[in-house]
Amino acid sequence: MLISKAACICRIILTMSSLLSLPLFAQKQITEIRVIDSEKESVIESATLQWRALGSSLYMDGTTTDRKGIARVNADVGRKLVLSVSYVGYQTATDTITSDGKRYTIKLNPDAMALENVVVFGKTKARIIRESPEAVSVINAKELQGRSVSLETILNKTIGLKVGQTGGLGSSSRIIVHGLEGNRIQILWDGIPMNTSDGAFSLDEIPIDIIERIEVYKSIIPARFGCDGLGGAVNIVTKEFSTDYLDASYELGSYQTHKASIFSRKNFPKSGILLGAGGYYTSAKNDYSFRVPEREDLLVKRDHDCFRSYMLKGKIAFSKLWFDEMSTEFGYYNRFNEMQGVLKNIRYAEDKSGMFMLENKLIKSGMLNNCLDFESHFSLSHTTNNFVDTARVNH
Structure with missing residues (x-):
């Protein structure tokens, strides 16, 4: 069967366009991260959490933990992520997870380094x-x-x-x-x-x-x-x-x-x-x-x-x-x-x-x-x- 040159070019362009558009509609998945104290095992509220793709040096997004010590990461299903968790008075922790909808627990170790002055502004x-x-x-x-x-x-x-x-x-x-x-x-x-x-x-x-x-x-x-x-x-x-x-x-x-x-x-x-x-x-x-x-x-x-x-x-x-x-x-x-x-x-x-x-x-x-x-x-x-x-x- 003979196919014209214009038809071949059109079919190739449509195929490439559909392949390029696939990542735009990738399914998202929310994965919960629970942050606790490694010694007391108590939850840590307002801890800072950032994540980036495995192999990348740029962080994609970030959030903080709620009153139950839980932060929610919204990323593509099955994607490997590198997490960085930090909080005042604790050592920064890094871990690798998979965006699969499960709940992961990250333990922060207290930092013995003394701080000179810490000023916290808030509202009663x-x-x-x-x-x-x-x-x-x-x-x-x-x-x-x-x-x-x-x-x-x-x-x-x-x-x-x-x-x-x-x-x-x-x-x-x-x-x-x-x-x-x-x-x-x-x-x-x-x-x-x-x-x-x-x-x-x-x-x-x-x-x-x-x-x-x-x-x-x-x-x-x-x-x-x-x-x-x-x-x-x-x-x-x-x-x-x-x-x-x-x-x-x-x-x-x-x-x-x-x-x-x-x-x-x-x-x-x-x-x-x-x-x-x-x-x-x-x-x-x-x-x-x-x-x-x-x-x-x-x-x-x-x-x-x-x-x-x-x-x-x-x-x-x-x-x-x-x-x-x-x-x-x-x-x-x-x-x-x-x-x-x-x-x-x-x-x-x-x-x-x-x-x-x-x-x-x-x-x-x-x-x-x-x-x-x-x-x-x-x-x-x-x-x-x-x-x-x-x-x-x-x-």
Whole structure:
């Protein structure tokens, strides 16, 4: 069969073009690299990872490890790659892998060489929230540690926010945000609503030493809290540490006021399990004297205004499962408050309440080829209130 010269040239050009275009459509494969400490076998976050083709001296791309110490390399299937992994305080490690979708582990050896000065610039959690587009004010409570100061005093220094109390320790706190108060303002403890049925809650019973920061939302409340405060919210965030710790404090005040707290945390890096537990106890006799507004000549000594409350909390978290973080927090809050009479001596009136709290959090990043991050928050609280008044009054 005879083929013209033009047809041969055309067929050769088409064949060469198809061969040249094959590498452009080569299949990609994501291979995970896990970086750990060679001695402690703990994961190393934010380690720098670069890779190049075997036989080449130019690095193709790079990335850093996430909170689980994992970096993802996207390269052609079956391609040989040379990895270079480095981190401050460790010796740089080099290894050769194949882009086959498997997970490789690289161990970094600590570098004994001493560094003269290392300056690290970063942002605290409080600053990140403060710079967010949300209408929020953040109070850093770390600067107030060890000082005898109440939450009411701290919050009253925030613009657009006023806090008032009806009496001593244990009396209800009324938070006013831009003129709105009561049930329109939510009080949260680590994201869990703490308001009573009438929108009141005693802020001064919480020891200042267990608080990391206070977030004041003055308009729309973030959806992650799952509450319905129309005027705003005050979220009290307790302290969190990345290492093992035990923190305890005790405060003694006037009118037989006692505040004690203890919190602890234990990490298990190899298994990726974190355990935390703690609580606080607050009590006051509130046996001070005051004058009745209706009768200025009447001086009343409070003799039935005892208050006490306590809270117990626990937490368990996992960091080496499919989720980047999976944690469950649970707690129980109990409160007892006697009711003080003013014109009449009431001896048998008291208020009791209890609350059980449960919160679950799931976080997964880098889903769908690093295009989707997933975060889920679930909280549940059950509150019981008992008001007892058996005093007899003749009308």
